[in-house]
Amino acid sequence: MWLELLLASVLGLVIYWFFSRDKEESLPLEDGWWGPGAKPTSEEDESIHPFKVDTSDEEIEDLHQRIDKFRGSPPLEGSRFHYGFNSNYLKKIVSYWRNEFDWRKQVEMLNKYPHFKTNIEGLDIHFIHVKPTQQASGCTPKPLLMVHGWPGSFYEFYKIIPLLTDPKNHGLSDEHVFEVICPSIPGYGFSQAPSKQGFNSVAAARIFYKLMLRLGFQKFYIQGGDWGSLICTNMAQLVPSHVKGLHLNMALISRTFYTLTPLLGRRFGGLFGYTERDTQLLYPFKEKIFYSIMRESGYLHIQATKPDTVGCALNDSPVGLAAYILEKFSTWTNTEFRYLDDGGLERKFSLDELLTNIMLYWTTGTIISSQRFYKENMGQGFLAQRHERLKVFVPTGFAAFPCEILHAPEKWVRSKYPKLISYSYMERGGHFAAFExxxxxxxxxxxxxxLVELQ
Structure with missing residues (x-):
């Protein structure tokens, strides 16, 4: 009993020390050049060009030929999604992709929003920019940058865009109407892959900040999950005076301190500020944190160390690519889906939606460059990077979806984001929030x- 009280007291002092260090610092903005060769001496071309997604008979024919040569894998009775993507269900995916999926139709759908490209720091940056079609009287649209993650894409935001740009016609209040900008992270989709080593989340954040300035926005809102949450966090650390508000649906909080608190939190929940809801989402610890991280982090170790090796196989086989990515859309949507033969994929998404995201990786050949982003951000040790040690001093909102890979209690989030003004326990949903x-x-x-505008 006394040992537990002593341990609790020591941890309490540690917590106080961490939470009391609120010195406001920002990251240096710096500059970069990520294109091939040396940086030109001429001024950067800041022009913005319209862009359209397209396809060809040759592209589709090549895809079909590769799908037809898929060798399959031996069935394993009762495996469901415990061994990865269920080989029996994969046959259904492959058959639909080959015989029913209409890529030309999906290309038309992708082009329903305006696409653009502009060159920043030597890279052609792709983005969609959607303005409200109807503007409420006296209501100026608010610029909102939304950033995707892996293995997603700008396409993740297609269902949320109309809710933000035209809320009244979609059953929502039109108190706030947004002008939405969704870029592709360099090395993803239609954004050019960096030619040089070292392109991390801070470099991506700086490029997206320059993009917003190029579009004429001096102050704006930003939102992200997965890598998007880190990139947006870095933007707030780089240029806090330009960020009106930061909204996240995932928080990468990696202080060593937090690896200890879940072990004691159930017994000393009040000390760590855990609510009853937090306890439900974090415990039992072995299953919901330890075993879950062990099950779901294999890809991370590969991509953070030697992404090009597995990337070569995925870039050569469309079916292999689909299995690798869609397995994440199963268990990251809900870990319980691993007990289902179909991985629960069609409970949240249509096959057309899932395969469209796969095609954005396949047709652009960006699976390798997208995986390198893990190597650049984690290969030297995530904790060693300066931005991980800095807090964020812009108004922050957090949406805690119950099926996210790792739940982040409000106390954890507030330690990194002291100006947290909104923390919401969401009714349902997992990792791909905007898509789900x-x-x-x-x-x-x-x-x-x-809440930001009431301040």
């Missing part, structure tokens, strides 16, 4: 913006 639950996420973004 666009209405819930849109409502939480609007709630957060209301």
């Amino acid at each position: 639950e666009p209405k819930l996420l849109a409502q939480d973004i609007c709630k957060f913006v209301t």
Whole structure:
């Protein structure tokens, strides 16, 4: 008993020390050049050009030929998604992809929003820019940058965009109307891959900041999950005076301190500020944190060390690519889906939606460059990077979706984001929030913006 009290007291002092260090610092903005060769001496071309997604008979024919040569894998009775992608269900995916999926139709759908490209720091940066079609009287649209992660794409935001740009016609309040900008991270989709080593989340954040300036926005809102949450966090650390508000649906909080608190949190929950909901989402610890991280982090170790090796195989086989990516859309949406033969994929998404995201990786050949982003951010040790040690001093909102890979209690989030003004336990949803639950996420973004503007 006395040992437990002593341990609790020591941990309490450690917590106080961490939470009391609120010195406001920012990251140096610096500059970069990520294109091939040396940086030109001429001034950067800041022009913005329209862009359209397209396809060809040759592209589709090549895809079909590769799918036809897929060798399959031996069935394993009762494996469901415990061994990765279920080989029996993969046959259904392959058959649909080969015989029913209409890529030309999906290309038309992708082009329903305006696409653009502009060159920043030597890279052609792709983005979609959607303005409200109807503007409420006296309501100026608020610029909102939304950043995707891996293995997603700008396409993740297609269902939430109309809720933000035209809320009244989609059953939401039009108190806030947004002008939405969704870029592709360099090395993903239609954004050019860096030619040089070292392109990390801070470099991506700087490029997206320059993009917003190029579009004429001096102050703006930013939102992200997965890598997008880190990139947006870095933007707030680089240029806090330009960020009106930061909204996240995932928090990468990696202080060593937090590896200890879940072990004691159930017994000393009040000490760590855990609510009853936090306890439900974090415990039992072995299953919901330890075993879950062990099950779901194999890809991370590969991509953070030697991404090009597995990338070569994925870039050569469309079916291999689909299995590798879609397995994440199963268990990251809900870990319980691993007990289902179909991985629960069609409970949240249509096959057309899932395969469209796969095609954005396949047709652009960007799976390798997208995986390198892990190597650049984690290969030298994530904790060693300066931005991980800095807090964020802009108004922050957080949406805690219950099926996210690792739940982040409010106390954890506030330690990194002292100006946290909105923390919401979401009703349902997992890792791909905008793709899974666009209405819930849109409502939480609007709630957060209301709080920001009341300050």
